[in-house]
Amino acid sequence: xxxxxxxxxxxxxxxxxxxxxxxxxxxxxxxxxxxxxxxxxxxxxxxxxxxxxxxxxxxxxxxxxxxxxxxxxxxxxxxxxxxxxxxxxxxxxxxxxxxxxxxxxxxxxxxxxxxxxxxxxxxxxxxxxxxxxxxxxxxxxxxxxxxxxxxxxxxxxxxxxxxxxxxxxxxxxxxxxxxxxxxxxxxxxxxxxxxxxxxxxxxxxxxxxxxxxxxxxxxxxxxxxxxxxxxxxxxxxxxxxxxxxxxxxxxxxxxxxx
Amino acid sequence: xxxxxxxxxxxxxxxxxxxxxxxxxxxxxxxxxxxxxxxxxxxxxxxxxxxxxxxxxxxxxxxxxxxxxxxxxxxxxxxxxxxxxxxxxxxxxxxxxxxxxxxxxxxxxxxxxxxxxxxxxxxxxxxxxxxxxxxxxxxxxxxxxxxxxxxxxxxxxxxxxxxxxxxxxxxxxxxxxxxxxxxxxxxxxxxxxxxxxxxxxxxxxxxxxxxxxxx
Amino acid sequence: xxxxxxxxxxxxxxxxxxxxxxxxxxxxxxxxxxxxxxxxxxxxxxxxxxxxxxxxxxxxxxxxxxxxxxxxxxxxxxxxxxxxxxxxxxxxxxxxxxxxxxxxxxxxxxxxxxxxxxxxxxxxxxxxxxxxxxxxxxxxxxxxxxxxxxxxxxxxxxxxxxxxxxxxxxxxxxxxxxxxxxxxxxxxxxxxxxxxxxxxxxxxxxxxxxxxxxxxxxxxxxxxxxxxxxxxxxxxxxxxxxxxxxxxxxxxxxxxxxxxxxxxxxxxxxxxxxxxxxxxxxxxxxxxxxxxxxxxxxxxxxxxxxxxxxxxxxxxxxxxxxxxxxxxxxxxxxxxxxxxxxxxxxxxxxxxxxxxxxxxxxxxxxxxxxxxxxxxxxxxxxxxxxxxxxxxxxxxxxxxxxxxxxxxxxxxxxxxxxxxxxxxxxxxxxxxxxxxxxxxxxxxxxxxxxxxxxxxxxxxxxxxxxxxx
Ligand code: SF4
Numbered sequence: 001x002x003x004x005x006x007x008x009x010x011x012x013x014x015x016x017x018x019x020x021x022x023x024x025x026x027x028x029x030x031x032x033x034x035x036x037x038x039x040x041x042x043x044x045x046x047x048x049x050x051x052x053x054x055x056x057x058x059x060x061x062x063x064x065x066x067x068x069x070x071x072x073x074x075x076x077x078x079x080x081x082x083x084x085x086x087x088x089x090x091x092x093x094x095x096x097x098x099x100x101x102x103x104x105x106x107x108x109x110x111x112x113x114x115x116x117x118x119x120x121x122x123x124x125x126x127x128x129x130x131x132x133x134x135x136x137x138x139x140x141x142x143x144x145x146x147x148x149x150x151x152x153x154x155x156x157x158x159x160x161x162x163x164x165x166x167x168x169x170x171x172x173x174x175x176x177x178x179x180x181x182x183x184x185x186x187x188x189x190x191x192x193x194x195x196x197x198x199x200x201x202x203x204x205x206x207x208x209x210x211x212x213x214x215x216x217x218x219x220x221x222x223x224x225x226x227x228x229x230x231x232x233x234x235x236x237x238x239x240x241x242x243x244x245x246x247x248x249x250x251x252x253x254x255x256x257x258x
Numbered sequence: 259x260x261x262x263x264x265x266x267x268x269x270x271x272x273x274x275x276x277x278x279x280x281x282x283x284x285x286x287x288x289x290x291x292x293x294x295x296x297x298x299x300x301x302x303x304x305x306x307x308x309x310x311x312x313x314x315x316x317x318x319x320x321x322x323x324x325x326x327x328x329x330x331x332x333x334x335x336x337x338x339x340x341x342x343x344x345x346x347x348x349x350x351x352x353x354x355x356x357x358x359x360x361x362x363x364x365x366x367x368x369x370x371x372x373x374x375x376x377x378x379x380x381x382x383x384x385x386x387x388x389x390x391x392x393x394x395x396x397x398x399x400x401x402x403x404x405x406x407x408x409x410x411x412x413x414x415x416x417x418x419x420x421x422x423x424x425x426x427x428x429x430x431x432x433x434x435x436x437x438x439x440x441x442x443x444x445x446x447x448x449x450x451x452x453x454x455x456x457x458x459x460x461x462x463x464x465x466x467x468x469x470x471x472x473x
Numbered sequence: 474x475x476x477x478x479x480x481x482x483x484x485x486x487x488x489x490x491x492x493x494x495x496x497x498x499x500x501x502x503x504x505x506x507x508x509x510x511x512x513x514x515x516x517x518x519x520x521x522x523x524x525x526x527x528x529x530x531x532x533x534x535x536x537x538x539x540x541x542x543x544x545x546x547x548x549x550x551x552x553x554x555x556x557x558x559x560x561x562x563x564x565x566x567x568x569x570x571x572x573x574x575x576x577x578x579x580x581x582x583x584x585x586x587x588x589x590x591x592x593x594x595x596x597x598x599x600x601x602x603x604x605x606x607x608x609x610x611x612x613x614x615x616x617x618x619x620x621x622x623x624x625x626x627x628x629x630x631x632x633x634x635x636x637x638x639x640x641x642x643x644x645x646x647x648x649x650x651x652x653x654x655x656x657x658x659x660x661x662x663x664x665x666x667x668x669x670x671x672x673x674x675x676x677x678x679x680x681x682x683x684x685x686x687x688x689x690x691x692x693x694x695x696x697x698x699x700x701x702x703x704x705x706x707x708x709x710x711x712x713x714x715x716x717x718x719x720x721x722x723x724x725x726x727x728x729x730x731x732x733x734x735x736x737x738x739x740x741x742x743x744x745x746x747x748x749x750x751x752x753x754x755x756x757x758x759x760x761x762x763x764x765x766x767x768x769x770x771x772x773x774x775x776x777x778x779x780x781x782x783x784x785x786x787x788x789x790x791x792x793x794x795x796x797x798x799x800x801x802x803x804x805x806x807x808x809x810x811x812x813x814x815x816x817x818x819x820x821x822x823x824x825x826x827x828x829x830x831x832x833x834x835x836x837x838x839x840x841x842x843x844x845x846x847x848x849x850x851x852x853x854x855x856x857x858x859x860x861x862x863x864x865x866x867x868x869x870x871x872x873x874x875x876x877x878x879x880x881x882x883x884x885x886x887x888x889x890x891x892x893x894x895x896x897x898x899x900x901x902x903x904x905x906x907x908x909x910x911x912x913x914x915x916x917x918x919x920x921x922x923x924x925x926x927x928x929x930x931x932x933x934x935x936x937x938x939x940x941x942x
Contacts, residue, residue: 007930009884013894014923016930023939035934041884046877048842050864054881061885089858093780157844186799190841192873197838198915199489203803204841205919233920237907264770265560268722271774272541275783282535289730310747369678369712389740389748402760403711403753407704408678426733434694434729435554437759440752445704448744449613449629450636450662452504452511458612458666459673460704460751 001133002032004069006062006123008076009041015225021252022075022126028254029134038065044082047090049192056112059087063115071133072123075248077155077224078191080125085158091116125155126248127164127223137167142255144174147245148217150208150231152224153186165223165247172250178215182207189230205234212242223247289430297471303387304418304468310390314443315456316464322472326415327351329467330379333413334358337465339376343367343409345401348381352415363401372404377411378461383438384431385421390443392416392466393428395436403439412441412461416468478623478810483835487808488800500635501802508796511745512849519741529738530853532731533787536692536723537777543692543725544768550695554757556764561719563771568599570767571684571717575605578715580681586699586709587611588686589627589790590719590769592812593825596684607684608650608676610705612669619646625806625814628743628792633805636660643668651676666703673705683709687720688789689735690766693728696756697766700739700749710753715763722768723777723786735789738851742791772825781862785820787852794846794856800839809836816846820859828867837863872912887931894929901925 003026007019019035026033042062047055062083066072074080091113130136149169155161169177188194188204195201208231212220220235222228225246232244295303308318321329330352334342344360361367361375372378381399382392392414394400406412422428432438445460456462481487491497516522536543548558561567575583583600585591585607597607597618609618616631617624620642624630631639640660647654652672658664685706689698697718699706710716726732740749758764777783795801795815806814810832811822819836828834837860840846846856869877883889897904904925909917916922928936 009890012890012930013897014925016926016928016933019930020933020939033939035931035939037931037935038887040887040890046881048861048864049873049877050837050861050867050869051874051877051881052865054877057881058884086861153841153843153845157848184845186841186843186845188799188841190843193838193841195912195915197485197488197800197841198918199485199492200800200803200839201841202919203492204799229923230920233916233922236921237919264562264566267562268560268768268770268774269541269544271770272544272722272777275774275778276538276540279538282531282538289733313747314750373674373678386748391748396760403707407707407711424733425736426730429730429733434691434696434754435756437756438752438754439707440748440754441750442746442748443750445702446750447612447662447666447703448508449611449616449631449703450639450665451500452508452629452632452744453662454744454746455662455666457663458670458703458705459610459677459708 002034002070004066004072005033005035006039006042006066006072006074006079007035008074008079011075011225014229015246018075018225018246018248021246021248022073025139025248025252026073029130029136029139034069036065042079042082044079045191047082047086052090056090059090060112060115063112063119066119066123067115069122071129072119073126073129074123075126075223075246076226077125077152077159077161078226080123081154081158083123084120087116087120125159125161125223127155127161127168128159130168131164138171139168139251141172141251141253142174143172143250143253145219146176146178146217147219147221147250148178148180148212148215149183150180150187150212150220150222150227151183152222152227155223156184161223168247168251169221173255175250178217180215181211187227187231189227191226194230201230202234205231209234209238209240213240217242219250220244221247221250290426292427292430300418300421300471303421303423304470307385307387307390307416307421308468310387311443311466314390314464316443316466318466318468320468320470322470326467326469330413330415333465333467334377337377337411337463339411341374341376343372343375343378343401343405345380345399345405347398348379352379363405369404369408372408375409377413378405378409379413379415380406381415382420384428385416386425386428387421388424392441393432394439394441395432397436403437406439406441407460410461411463411465413465413467416466418468418470481810481832483831484804484808484839485835487810488804488839491805491808492803496635497633497805498803500633501805504629504632505796505802508745512742512793512796515741515745515747519737525734525737526851526853529734529851530787532726532734533852536725536727537783537786540722540725540777543727544722546692547690547695547725550693551757551766554695556695556757556766559765559767561767561769561771564594567594567719567767567769567771568596571596571719572600572603572605574715574717574765575600575682576603578682582606582608582680583682583684584608584610584676584680584709584713585614586683586685586701586706587614587630588684588719589812590686590721591684592624594719594769594771596719610673610677610709611701612666612703612705615669615673616642619643619650623807624812626792626795627790627813627815627817633807636662636665639665647672677708677712680709680713682715683713683717685709685716685718687718687724688739689732690720690725691729691732692725694756696729696754698732699753701752702744702750704751707751707753710755711760713762715765717765717767719767719769721773722770723773739789739791742793742849742851776824779824782820782824782859784854785817785824785859787854788817788821789852791851793849793851797845797849799843799845800841804839809839816840816856817854820856820863823863823867834867837867876912891929891931894932897925898927898929901927
């Protein structure tokens with residue numbers, strides 16, 4: 001299967017190791033991975049901060065670049081959710097909210113709306129792609145460490161990723177998965193929320209960090225480097241001795257590679 | 259002062275805001291059609307009702323047909339209630355019990371008199387099993403709304419046939435033109451640290467007698 | 474803090490102040506976690522919740538779609554049943570109507586059932602200005618009134634107070650408002666509830682005029698519905714000779730049978746109970762009472778005109794979104810500067826009041842968009858969607874606008890992004906990990922910055938074709 005990798009601007013710029021891990025993993029599972037160079041950003045930060053026009057411009061760019069792919073894999077729950085959940089709403093341009101909203105009759109017929117309807121159903125978060133499309137939970141990984149998993153809001157409540165990431169982690173050889181208390185609570189990142197409401201954001205993270213430390217885990221895993229940058233940055237500031245890793249980086253590791 | 263101009267202004271604004279919107283289909287649908295229930299179903303519904311009322315920390319007695327007068331007498335004696343409000347329209351044989359003085363609401367009792375009574379005995383208009391709810395409609399055997407509000411003790415008799423499974427069913431049995439009071443347990447509050455405690459302004463004790471059908 | 478939201482600073486500053494109040498934090502943590510668990514249990518028990526929720530949303534949408542017809546129908550039904558209907562375009566008009574009605578009775582005291590609409594319009598203050606005293610009778614409202622405080626929650630306005638504080642308020646303030654607190658009052662919730670019972674008993678028995686809101690108004694029948702727990706609502710609705718109900722126009726539901734959906738959704742969502750202890754329903758002048766219904770717009774028709782924002786009018790004020798919100802739990806209700814705090818407040822206040830003040834403009838940002846509110850909302854209001862929609866409408870600070878414009882410019886062309894990444898890679902040694910300058914300081918105040926990699930992903934791909942690992 002030929003897969004288009006949308007690595008996301010944050011991973012591209014700050015966390016290239018995550019992108020490399022996705023490439024390694026998908027190739028190991030027999031996919032042909034393509035990284036279209038024209039890609040940049042899904043527009044999430046702009047749209048969610050209130051700069052809709054700029055965000056829509058970036059969204060158009062994304063749709064152009066990924067129009068031809070059978071599947072687009074995104075190693076970020078929030079970007080995948082932006083594309084799949086929010087693009088259609090941008091396209092409708094009004095309250096096409098789920099479920100049963102009454103909304104005006106227009107919208108949904110623009111070229112943008114057509115592109116959204118055409119591309120977004122084939123966009124997957126990494127865990128969804130592995131479990132639903134490739135039908136794999138055991139991806140042959142080996143990672144002998146004590147790990148806890150933070151599901152992140154947009155995977156959990158946006159994409160409804162459910163327990164897919166946990167099933168993937170449970171199948172990793174050597175990995176001891178410990179449950180995280182109040183896992184479904186937001187870590188307080190929230191994009192520009194982290195700086196616009198820095199105090200509340202830090203207070204939310206304090207509780208997340210306390211729950212992480214209580215697990216006794218050595219690694220905090222998530223499928224979104226934005227949240228991990230926030231929680232990991234707090235853990236690092238506190239010299240807490242827990243490192244953060246993207247799901248892809250754990251799943252990419254094998255015994256041979258060590 | 260009744261804002262004649264405002265009426266037209268508000269309506270005009272609404273029409274402007276909703277102009278051109280597609281119609282919204284009727285969502286609630288018709289009420290569930292009433293159907294005949296077997297005696298066994300009625301008993302099961304009554305038992306669920308009793309369990310749900312007990313969850314509110316109210317006392318519930320399930321009694322056999324004809325057992326109501328004795329149960330009423332027992333409950334009033336157990337409570338030690340001496341002066342009990344009794345609205346018109348209750349079956350004549352119900353109020354029993356030695357040494358209990360029944361107060362009719364005729365002429366209407368004052369608020370102070372109701373407040374001073376030891377309790378009130380009523381029937382009900384309908385009841386809901388799922389939620390453990392009794393509904394009063396100020397009809398026969400229930401009296402006006404204040405009667406079940408001011409006395410600190412409410413003893414309510416429910417016939418099993420009056421209990422319907424859920425909220426959708428009960429609405430079909432009620433007359434919206436009448437003043438309705440839905441009672442689910444004794445008065446309570448969650449206002450202090452969001453934990454429920456029973457007993458504020460309404461009756462602090464609710465006791466329910468359910469008369470089962472003959473099986 | 475007394476009696477007014479006016480002139481409050483923007484949300485982040487209010488929140489920061491609240492975050493430092495350890496007693497407030499503890500009270501809120503305990504209360505919100507208690508109620509969350511209760512709601513979850515109540516909802517999990519109910520089969521077909523998702524369908525019920527969708528129907529709740531659909532019924533409200535139907536009501537709003539033909540709001541004019543439904544209001545006229547309700548007006549006719551109430552009038553036929555002996556009530557009088559008044560229309561108020563804004564807060565001032567509603568206050569004038571109620572004040573005149575009370576004056577016409579010749580009484581100077583009114584008892585009140587907890588009502589968001591009358592808080593929204595500042596009715597108590599308006600009555601006080603005319604020499605009329607309004608007595609709040611809901612336990613939490615009483616705590617707020619006695620404490621000269623402001624409400625911080627839709628359902629439990631005194632959620633920010635713990636039992637020890639409530640005891641002190643009762644002990645110190647009850648005497649000024651009527652019957653004093655019993656001697657030796659303890660802080661057991663039972664004892665506190667009993668103190669409230671005694672304090673208000675005489676007042677209820679003597680009351681001649683009551684003011685209420687309503688949870689629902691049935692268009693088909695003209696029936697008003699009030700859900701409550703304590704019995705104070707029944708006292709106010711039943712005993713006085715005159716009853717005045719102030720009801721937002723969005724409280725309407727088309728048919729009598731529509732009530733079923735909401736009587737199933739609301740108690741479980743708000744307190745986690747299968748049913749609240751008392752629900753009163755009446756149509757027009759019940760049992761010889763004089764009855765007035767005041768229909769309130771006060772900005773609602775403006776909300777109705779907004780395609781995305783109008784879903785906020787579905788709200789049945791259950792407060793589930795507050796209880797589950799991580800921001801509300803930490804910042805508390807007062808930080809929102811409105812009778813409507815929490816997620817629903819963040820979308821309703823800026824729509825009802827506009828975004829002219831720094832506070833109101835900051836409210837759409839008082840959320841990490843975590844989506845927990847949407848998940849619990851019994852009428853499926855997509856609060857994050859409305860927040861994002863409102864963010865596009867509020868004025869943006871110039872520095873932020875410049876920053877996002879620059880980011881947009883870079884991200885618009887892959888070549889620009891790549892050049893910037895290379896520059897950052899070359900300067901990576903210069904990026905301070907623990908103290909960023911300017912707006913970045915808000916990040917590094919509590920968080921380290923990740924190291925900037927020497928090579929971006931796209932440069933790695935370009936160099937290796939993705940083969941080297
Ligand atoms: S927005 Fe939804 S969850 Fe929040 S108070 Fe309103 S109905 Fe309840």
